Amino acid sequence: MTTHPSVSCAPAATPSKEDQNVLGRLGIPGPKEAPDYSLRYEQTIRLKDHYQSMEPCRVSKASISRLAEELANQLRIDATTDFYALIKANGGRISYVQYDELKAEDGSIFIHTDRTFDVILPIYTAPTRDRFTLAHELGHYVLHSPRERSYALRRDSTPVEWEANWFAAGLLMPEKKFLQAMAETKDDMSLLAARFGVSRQAADERLQSLTQSKAGA
């Protein structure tokens, strides 16, 4: 695998718009950005005709998890980490798409020649889901970005997407911390999910994946 680009975590000086969004904090979806959001989406999505789809790095799930966990440790990722700021600090821009425009291109990433990238998020999704999506896109950036002018669409169920999901799970829910928290929360999955700032579904899937890897070991 190629060396991943250096990823830095700039301290968030002021609370982001998302953090100030009380409804968002309560998990109630609301408008996330200025109303010109779809303009950038329209511009970005057109790049598909000129960019190539990303290729998998084809390393094992265990290696990808390890890399993500190292990064999580380095960046001190926890439930309070502002992924919007993290994406922005690494050259990413986030644009939003309305549900009715959402032709399954939510959670897409476009990496440009100058190592900047655009991420597309749906406008009405829970903050926990968005966090996972942003971690997933960061996974593409770390694992699949040596190829410039490239893109990945989340709707595709391809090795590229699996790899980004493995990365996101490892980044947000490092194995050791996750298992430790599971013991502490006494298998209360909702509480466990809240500890890591992920959705209940993401926590369930992480548990399943860790149990399977143990059984297969």
Ligand SMILES: [Zn+2]
């Ligand atoms: Zn993806």
